Amino acid sequence: MYIWELPDWPQWRYDLTQLAGPLARVRHRQGRFIGRMEALGFRSREEAVLVTLTEDVLQTSAIEGEVLNADQVRSSLARRLGVEIGALAPADRQVDGVVEMLLDATRNYAQPLTAERLFAWHGALFPTGRSGLAKIRVAQWRDDAGGPMQVVSGPHGREKIHYEAPPAVRLADETGRFLAWFDAADGGDPVLKAGLAHLWFVTLHPFDDGNGRIARALGDMALARAESSPHRFYSLSAQLQQERGRYYALLEQTQQGTLEVTAWLLWFVEVLERALGQAETTLVAVLRKSRFWERHAGVALNPRQVKVLNRLLDGFDGKLTTSKWAKLTNSSQDTAYRDILGLLQQGILSKSAAGGRGTAYELVLSGDDRMDQENSGG
Numbered sequence: 001m002y003i004w005e006l007p008d009w010p011q012w013r014y015d016l017t018q019l020a021g022p023l024a025r026v027r028h029r030q031g032r033f034i035g036r037m038e039a040l041g042f043r044s045r046e047e048a049v050l051v052t053l054t055e056d057v058l059q060t061s062a063i064e065g066e067v068l069n070a071d072q073v074r075s076s077l078a079r080r081l082g083v084e085i086g087a088l089a090p091a092d093r094q095v096d097g098v099v100e101m102l103l104d105a106t107r108n109y110a111q112p113l114t115a116e117r118l119f120a121w122h123g124a125l126f127p128t129g130r131s132g133l134a135k136i137r138v139a140q141w142r143d144d145a146g147g148p149m150q151v152v153s154g155p156h157g158r159e160k161i162h163y164e165a166p167p168a169v170r171l172a173d174e175t176g177r178f179l180a181w182f183d184a185a186d187g188g189d190p191v192l193k194a195g196l197a198h199l200w201f202v203t204l205h206p207f208d209d210g211n212g213r214i215a216r217a218l219g220d221m222a223l224a225r226a227e228s229s230p231h232r233f234y235s236l237s238a239q240l241q242q243e244r245g246r247y248y249a250l251l252e253q254t255q256q257g258t259l260e261v262t263a264w265l266l267w268f269v270e271v272l273e274r275a276l277g278q279a280e281t282t283l284v285a286v287l288r289k290s291r292f293w294e295r296h297a298g299v300a301l302n303p304r305q306v307k308v309l310n311r312l313l314d315g316f317d318g319k320l321t322t323s324k325w326a327k328l329t330n331s332s333q334d335t336a337y338r339d340i341l342g343l344l345q346q347g348i349l350s351k352s353a354a355g356g357r358g359t360a361y362e363l364v365l366s367g368d369d370r371m372d373q374e375n376s377g378g
Contacts (some may be wrong), residue, residue: 002203002255006259010200012200012260012262014192015262026269033234033280034233038231044289048283050081051282052232052282054070054074054077054236057102059235060213061213063212063213063244069095076096076099083361091263098125104121105121105218105224107230113218121214125213136209140173141171142208149168150162151163151252158222166204174204178200182197182218190226191269197218198219202215216240234279235275250263288313299348302339304325308328309343321358323328347357
């Protein structure tokens with residue numbers, strides 16, 4: 001029996017005495033961290049939001065096994081947020097769709113949640129009308145024409161059914177009840193409401209596909225309402241991706257249990273606290289980048305140098321060499337060497353002390369930058 005089959009569905013129950021301590025910790029940390037971020041300068045705050053939302057879009061898709069292009073995601077977000085990041089990479093419709101959904105959920109958090117709004121999100125996620133090669137119903141509830149909606153794993157003939165959702169004929173009533181609850185000013189704790197919204201929506205599983213991504217967007221929307229802020233400085237989806245195994249296991253356990261969901265909410269609150277902890281690393285990186293450009297504000301740099309320095313500041317994978325510089329900037333080896341030589345002379349880059357074939361280069365860090373890097377484990 002699944003929880004939606006229980007006679008008292010959906011009368012959620014949970015023990016506030018067990019949740020009070022973790023809730024107090026996470027709300028304190030939430031307020032303190034958001035206060036720090038709001039105190040940043042405008043450009044630093046913009047950069048922090050862009051970094052966070054890029055990670056959120058990438059990871060909410062990664063949970064479903066979909067790998068999006070990070071440069072496309074960052075460009076799509078920058079374009080819609082009006083953030084200057086230099087050259088913008090063209091983004092495909094799938095990337096733009098996830099970005100549009102997340103921005104609508106978090107930027108327009110105060111607007112009512114309606115079926116039409118959910119349909120618009122779903123249409124943005126599946127602009128071709130297909131999920132992979134399979135044609136699906138887009139911007140409308142599922143109809144179960146191919147059988148009941150089930151979450152299944154395993155090879156053909158030996159499938160394991162993890163969950164079966166309510167029949168499609170119940171969706172009009174079920175989603176109506178969910179939407180009324182989501183927008184109601186019921187006085188409950190808004191963080192717990194975010195956790196319940198996620199659980200309730202994926203339990204209904206009202207679409208042919210995309211339910212997990214929409215559920216996570218609803219969680220972000222509820223948290224934005226809790227904070228009365230459209231600015232996202234931490235990524236819940238990134239933390240869920242790190243704990244993906246536990247996420248799915250606990251979800252399956254909860255959906256086959258009772259309407260007493262303290263264990264689910266306790267885990268959700270703890271995941272949120274860990275997401276805030278991870279966000280401290282983002283803050284360190286943003287401050288480091290801001291200080292770097294303040295130190296070098298009077299230095300004349302060409303666009304290629306600015307581009308590569310920003311890549312180094314954002315976290316460069318591997319060692320920077322002349323060949324990688326040329327590839328990143330679509331320039332010749334001679335041009336790349338002249339660009340690097342200029343930065344060496346300015347004291348912005350230095351030759352790496354690490355061994356290996358060829359000469360590699362790294363940023364010259366200030367004392368504050370080195371301290372931040374050590375404290376963050378970088």
